[in-house]
Amino acid sequence: MDTDALRGFTSTDSKDQLRFITCGSVDDGKSTLIGRLLHDSKMIYEDQLQALARDSVKHGTTGDAIDFALLVDGLEAEREQGITIDVAYRFFTTPRRSFMVADTPGHEQYTRNMATGASNAQLAVILIDARKGVLVQTKRHSLICSLLGIRHVVVAVNKIDLVDYRKEVFDRIVGDYVAFASNLGFTSIAAIPISARYGDNIINRSGSTDWYRGSCLLDYLESIDMQSETAGLPFRFPVQWVNRPNLDFRGYAGTVVSGSIAVGDEIIVAASHRNSRVKQIVTYDGELARAEAGDAVTITLSDEIDVSRGDILAQPTERPEVADQFAARVIWMDQEAMVPGRSYAFRIGTQSIASGSITAIKYKIDVNTGTHLAARTLNLNEIGFCNITIALPATFDPYEANRRTGSFIVIDRYSNRTVGAGMIAFPLRRATNIAWQPLSLGKKERAALKHQKPCIIWFTGLSGAGKSTIANLVDQKLFAMSNHTVLLDGDNLRHGLNRDLGFTEADRVENIRRAGEVAKLMVDSGLIVICSFISPHKAERDMVRDFVGDGEFIEVFVDTPIDECVRRDPKGLYYKAKSGKIKNFTGIDAPYQPPSAPEVHLKTLDQQPEQLADTVLSCLVTRGIIVLTNRTEH
Amino acid sequence: MATWSRGERPRMFKMNAHGNTKPETHTLPRHLRRLEAESIEIMRDVVAEFSKPVMLYSIGKDSSVMLHLALKAFYPAKVPFPLMHVDTTWKFREMISFRDEMATRLGIKLIVHVNQDGIERGINPVDSGPTLHTQVMKTDALKQALDLYGFDAAFGGARRDEEKSRAKERIFSFRSPGHVWDPRNQRPELWNLFNARIRKGETMRVFAMSNWTELDVWEYIMLERIPLVPLYFAKRRPVVHRNGTLIMVDDDRLHLAPNETPELKMIRFRTLGCYPLSGAIESDATTIEDIVAEMQVAKMSERQGRLIDTDEAASMEKKKREGYF
Numbered sequence: 001m002d003t004d005a006l007r008g009f010t011s012t013d014s015k016d017q018l019r020f021i022t023c024g025s026v027d028d029g030k031s032t033l034i035g036r037l038l039h040d041s042k043m044i045y046e047d048q049l050q051a052l053a054r055d056s057v058k059h060g061t062t063g064d065a066i067d068f069a070l071l072v073d074g075l076e077a078e079r080e081q082g083i084t085i086d087v088a089y090r091f092f093t094t095p096r097r098s099f100m101v102a103d104t105p106g107h108e109q110y111t112r113n114m115a116t117g118a119s120n121a122q123l124a125v126i127l128i129d130a131r132k133g134v135l136v137q138t139k140r141h142s143l144i145c146s147l148l149g150i151r152h153v154v155v156a157v158n159k160i161d162l163v164d165y166r167k168e169v170f171d172r173i174v175g176d177y178v179a180f181a182s183n184l185g186f187t188s189i190a191a192i193p194i195s196a197r198y199g200d201n202i203i204n205r206s207g208s209t210d211w212y213r214g215s216c217l218l219d220y221l222e223s224i225d226m227q228s229e230t231a232g233l234p235f236r237f238p239v240q241w242v243n244r245p246n247l248d249f250r251g252y253a254g255t256v257v258s259g260s261i262a263v264g265d266e267i268i269v270a271a272s273h274r275n276s277r278v279k280q281i282v283t284y285d286g287e288l289a290r291a292e293a294g295d296a297v298t299i300t301l302s303d304e305i306d307v308s309r310g311d312i313l314a315q316p317t318e319r320p321e322v323a324d325q326f327a328a329r330v331i332w333m334d335q336e337a338m339v340p341g342r343s344y345a346f347r348i349g350t351q352s353i354a355s356g357s358i359t360a361i362k363y364k365i366d367v368n369t370g371t372h373l374a375a376r377t378l379n380l381n382e383i384g385f386c387n388i389t390i391a392l393p394a395t396f397d398p399y400e401a402n403r404r405t406g407s408f409i410v411i412d413r414y415s416n417r418t419v420g421a422g423m424i425a426f427p428l429r430r431a432t433n434i435a436w437q438p439l440s441l442g443k444k445e446r447a448a449l450k451h452q453k454p455c456i457i458w459f460t461g462l463s464g465a466g467k468s469t470i471a472n473l474v475d476q477k478l479f480a481m482s483n484h485t486v487l488l489d490g491d492n493l494r495h496g497l498n499r500d501l502g503f504t505e506a507d508r509v510e511n512i513r514r515a516g517e518v519a520k521l522m523v524d525s526g527l528i529v530i531c532s533f534i535s536p537h538k539a540e541r542d543m544v545r546d547f548v549g550d551g552e553f554i555e556v557f558v559d560t561p562i563d564e565c566v567r568r569d570p571k572g573l574y575y576k577a578k579s580g581k582i583k584n585f586t587g588i589d590a591p592y593q594p595p596s597a598p599e600v601h602l603k604t605l606d607q608q609p610e611q612l613a614d615t616v617l618s619c620l621v622t623r624g625i626i627v628l629t630n631r632t633e634h
Numbered sequence: 635m636a637t638w639s640r641g642e643r644p645r646m647f648k649m650n651a652h653g654n655t656k657p658e659t660h661t662l663p664r665h666l667r668r669l670e671a672e673s674i675e676i677m678r679d680v681v682a683e684f685s686k687p688v689m690l691y692s693i694g695k696d697s698s699v700m701l702h703l704a705l706k707a708f709y710p711a712k713v714p715f716p717l718m719h720v721d722t723t724w725k726f727r728e729m730i731s732f733r734d735e736m737a738t739r740l741g742i743k744l745i746v747h748v749n750q751d752g753i754e755r756g757i758n759p760v761d762s763g764p765t766l767h768t769q770v771m772k773t774d775a776l777k778q779a780l781d782l783y784g785f786d787a788a789f790g791g792a793r794r795d796e797e798k799s800r801a802k803e804r805i806f807s808f809r810s811p812g813h814v815w816d817p818r819n820q821r822p823e824l825w826n827l828f829n830a831r832i833r834k835g836e837t838m839r840v841f842a843m844s845n846w847t848e849l850d851v852w853e854y855i856m857l858e859r860i861p862l863v864p865l866y867f868a869k870r871r872p873v874v875h876r877n878g879t880l881i882m883v884d885d886d887r888l889h890l891a892p893n894e895t896p897e898l899k900m901i902r903f904r905t906l907g908c909y910p911l912s913g914a915i916e917s918d919a920t921t922i923e924d925i926v927a928e929m930q931v932a933k934m935s936e937r938q939g940r941l942i943d944t945d946e947a948a949s950m951e952k953k954k955r956e957g958y959f
Contacts (some may be wrong), residue, residue, distance in 0.1 A: 017665035088917065241682045
């Protein structure tokens with residue numbers, strides 16, 4: 001490559017910008033790599049090089065050679081301590097692309113900064129020291145990038161010179177990396193052997209790695225396609241500001257964050273469901289016929305409807321979610337730990353929410369291993385999967401579907417510090433705008449009266465799997481042990497409470513929601529609630545799980561192969577379904593999603609219902625739901 | 635519905651209200667479109683979230699771009715905040731006339747603030763030295779003005795590529811009462827979700843062009859035909875050599891040493907500040923296109939011409955902590 005052309009000014013229409021993040025540990029050579037990219041792409045001027053040479057003598061760690069890391073470690077404290085404290089943004093340009101690099105520190109205590117850098121990055125360059133291979137921090141960096149929605153990764157195996165440019169070392173590291181990163185949702189992983197210190201495979205292909213056939217780092221960064229990333233997303237236009245220069249003009253100023261819209265298109269205001277049409281798309285440079293993702297415009301509508309800052313305009317066919325409760329991954333960024341129930345302010349897109357709270361931490365994520373751990377609070381740099389309730393409904397999309405409309409920040413209402421950042425997973429559909437009536441007696445008191453811990457025992461499985469049979473036995477056994485139970489059976493509920501529901505997807509969700517709500521009320525009154533529902537979808541089962549507290553939802557997977565269920569066919573339903581008389585029958589023409597981690601997994605093929613029921617009971621004992629004493633002797 | 639690529643979108647009709655002489659159809663490359671939209675989004679956010687914003691206007695090229703972006707952000711409304719120039723009284727004369735002309739032409743309210751206390755104490759860059767002069771006439775003056783008018787947010791045109799401590803600056807940069815910046819205690823800034831919440835006495839500095847580079851700025855000025863102070867363009871001007879820098883003799887307040895004789899040279903400025911503190915470069919670039927071409931072979935950074943930064947190591951960080959923009 002012609003390095004002289006790198007300063008390149010000759011912009012074309014197609015010249016775009018790539019924003020990426022570099023991740024690596026203290027000694028992986030991250031800052032050196034960025035310094036090298038800036039230097040080799042001639043973004044460093046002579047006076048800066050002179051200053052650098054002076055600094056290298058003072059603070060450098062490279063002897064007489066220029067320490068490129070000092071170029072990017074900007075704050076005094078960092079230069080003294082030789083570490084990168086904060087996120088630094090660096091820029092360089094080539095004729096094909098301009099680049100913005102977020103340089104972030106690698107230590108565990110700076111997860112906050114890595115997440116900050118990753119939030120606006122389209123790609124991550126993850127540095128691995130060739131001598132050390134994939135380390136715990138490599139996994140941490142990859143996990144954070146994945147959580148923040150980065151889908152493209154470049155694994156830069158650095159210091160390849162220190163392992164004599166050996167192919168085996170590179171291959172082993174890449175193999176290790178790909179194996180562990182396979183479930184992180186990356187759409188592309190490229191691996192490049194480099195030496196940031198000596199410039200191997202950075203701007204030019206290195207002669208020392210003849211065995212490597214891929215592009216050098218810069219070539220790769222210049223050519224990777226980023227357009228397809230957001231193409232095809234639904235239209236979203238968060239209104240930032242109402243532009244009313246005079247009585248004749250009322251425009252909504254904002255940036256199209258995804259999709260596109262044309263004059264004449266129908267739109268809805270997501271929160272109010274009011275609809276209208278786009279009358280004009282106004283810009284200083286003249287009116288547009290169409291606005292696309294990334295365009296900052298002012299939209300006028302053909303009807304006078306109420307629209308203000310925080311509203312999101314969408315198309316009626318592809319609406320965002322509107323809810324006052326949702327589940328989200330939250331990264332805690334403050335010294336003061338997050339406490340469930342405490343009131344915080346939120347900003348979701350252009351919507352400012354004065355108060356809301358984290359109602360439950362379902363689990364926290366160990367950033368080093370990805371495993372889920374129980375948690376009561378979130379400390380600085382911890383990431384938790386939480387349920388959140390906000391004072392007013394907000395408009396959003398799941399983060400996975402749209403990074404711009406699915407992200408939020410959490411603000412301390414008193415100090416105004418930004419204390420957390422979140423990525424919405426899904427809305428929780430619960431009662432809106434109804435305040436809780438405080439009750440003086442709770443489920444704890446009521447359950448104590450019955451010498452038991454209230455819970456939901458949720459039997460799920462195919463029709464004919466044996467759910468009702470086992471559930472009945474469990475019910476009888478608990479009753480015999482003087483426990484206060486109730487049994488909610490899917491079929492029975494459909495005769496009453498759920499009589500109006502059919503078997504469409506929406507009706508199935510509603511069926512489970514109602515059953516779950518009823519079960520929750522009964523848990524609140526201290527009962528052990530046994531539920532028997534096919535409940536084919538993980539989402540609905542998890543919804544019910546979310547209705548109650550930690551440890552109060554015991555999922556029992558009644559695992560019977562479909563062939564066996566068809567053979568048993570106790571109600572003759574499979575016969576009807578197969579002959580087309582019943583539609584949407586689970587296992588035949590509707591899917592069943594088996595639980596991934598049920599509390600109890602019952603395989604019915606080689607065990608009798610009695611034994612299976614006892615398995616459930618012993619689980620209840622282990623979990624402290626019931627106590628195995630014969631109270632009748634008292 | 636026909637589709638078209640970004641570069642060739644049809645203009646339904648032209649209604650540029652501010653009389654800038656721009657070609658009917660011009661295209662910005664995608665990276666500049668992105669930067670432009672991002673800056674506009676930031677400006678709109680500030681206007682929506684703060685009760686009394688102001689735009690710091692230094693008359694330089696970055697300020698010119700900022701002003702242009704503000705026109706775009708709020709069109710067809712007028713720019714909904716005033717411009718404020720903190721005048722050290724040592725600006726080039728051409729800068730002052732350009733400033734007044736722009737404000738009049740665009741119909742934007744312009745506030746000019748001078749630290750009268752500094753004037754009375756006789757502070758000036760020639761005798762007091764650049765450090766004291768900058769502290770009193772720029773940093774202190776700015777704090778005075780923000781307090782005097784009660785502005786709760788102030789736009790600045792600083793960019794992250796300018797200088798090392800700027801590289802870590804937030805777009806919404808929080809200042810505690812007294813306008814103090816604490817680099818170790820900045821609010822995390824994720825996505826485009828800016829935390830605009832402040833309490834009484836606290837303020838926000840907002841750097842809407844954080845992610846632009848010097849190159850982007852020049853290219854944008856060229857493509858958008860943004861008016862600039864003539865000092866950016868090469869012309870024969872009277873200069874003297876001082877400390878390896880070319881200093882322009884703008885008026886008789888610059889005391890000439892006995893061995894100093896102003897000579898006429900083809901010079902221009904890459905950045906503009908107080909005239910005794912701004913080094914000129916020899917150049918033949920008389921048009922933006924020339925400047926852009928010259929930039930491609932430039933060997934020195936733009937801050938090289940600024941005498942205030944070479945005072946001491948990490949001097950920018952120190953000044954910023956104290957409230958310098």
